[in-house]
Amino acid sequence: MAPQLPAGWYPDQRSNTHERYWDGSEWTRKTRRGSPNGSPRRRTILAITIPVVAVALAVAIAGGVALWLDRDTSSVVAVATPTPTSSPEEKEVVRPTHVADPQGARNRTRDRHLEDAGYEVVESGSLYVRPLESGEFTCGYAPCLAYAVYAHHGCPGGIYMEVSISQGDFVVGYTNDRVGGVDSEGNAVLMMEAHGYDGDVMFRPTDLKCH
Numbered sequence: 001m002a003p004q005l006p007a008g009w010y011p012d013q014r015s016n017t018h019e020r021y022w023d024g025s026e027w028t029r030k031t032r033r034g035s036p037n038g039s040p041r042r043r044t045i046l047a048i049t050i051p052v053v054a055v056a057l058a059v060a061i062a063g064g065v066a067l068w069l070d071r072d073t074s075s076v077v078a079v080a081t082p083t084p085t086s087s088p089e090e091k092e093v094v095r096p097t098h099v100a101d102p103q104g105a106r107n108r109t110r111d112r113h114l115e116d117a118g119y120e121v122v123e124s125g126s127l128y129v130r131p132l133e134s135g136e137f138t139c140g141y142a143p144c145l146a147y148a149v150y151a152h153h154g155c156p157g158g159i160y161m162e163v164s165i166s167q168g169d170f171v172v173g174y175t176n177d178r179v180g181g182v183d184s185e186g187n188a189v190l191m192m193e194a195h196g197y198d199g200d201v202m203f204r205p206t207d208l209k210c211h
Contacts, residue, residue, distance in 0.1 A: 020195045110152065119150060122208050126153050129161075137172055137191070144193040145203040154184035157211030166202040173197070174206070182210075 007024040012031055014020075014029035021030040107125025115121065119128035128150045149159055162176040177190040194201045 080136050114150065119148075123210070127151055127155075128207065129205065131203075134190070137189070140193070142193045142195045143197060143201045144191055147190050147192065147205070149182075149188045149190060149208070151180035151182045151186055151188070152184070154186055155182040155188075156182060159188050159190065160207070160209045160211065161192075161205065162207040163164055163192045163203040163205050165194045165197060166204065167197065167199060173199075175203075176207075 002122070004024060005022055007022055009019040009032065010022050011034065012018045012020040015031070016086055016126070017034055018031045019034045021028045021032075043127050064153070094135075103125070111121050114128045119130040121127075122129055130148050132146040132148055145163075147163075148160060151159065158178060158180050159182060160176065160178045162174060164171045165173040165175060173196075175192050175194060177192060179188045179190060182188050194203070
């Protein structure tokens with residue numbers, strides 16, 4: 001036989017705020033507002049429920065902290081590991097592209113060789129001139145000076161040359177000479193004569209054309 005509850009006030013199953021009276025054999029219609037501290041039964045329920053809730057809350061907090069720490073650690077690691085970037089020193093240096101110019105290199109080499117031989121460059125890689133030494137030509141009755149012209153690519157239409165005639169610090173006249181067609185890598189001699197001038201004169205080239 002199940003034990004009977006002693007008569008007294010117990011939590012009303014129909015209300016969370018009231019108690020109902022048990023007369024020892026059945027529930028009566030008598031109710032009252034529950035006491036602030038609750039009935040023995042309520043205190044028992046609370047005594048059991050609070051520790052359970054506390055344990056569940058502790059477990060939830062621990063799990064949440066673990067998740068937060070895991071997330072935070074990942075965040076810290078992500079922040080502490082920046083995406084590598086190239087420093088200014090590591091950037092690719094774009095250097096200017098040099099276009100090969102073998103013809104220009106050959107012309108400069110030819111210029112140097114002929115300058116060493118006493119020629120003046122009139123047109124790089126093509127036309128050169130130098131005055132001949134006094135023993136390399138003979139003058140007539142007028143003062144004169146001969147010029148050697150080297151045409152590397154030839155001058156099929158001939159060569160024309162003009163010089164000024166100076167006495168002292170003054171230019172007193174001009175003279176010129178012309179020769180016919182010159183073959184490739186050909187040489188020509190042009191004679192400049194100062195007719196009508198007595199005394200020492202000086203010749204200075206003023207024009208040289210290859211036709």
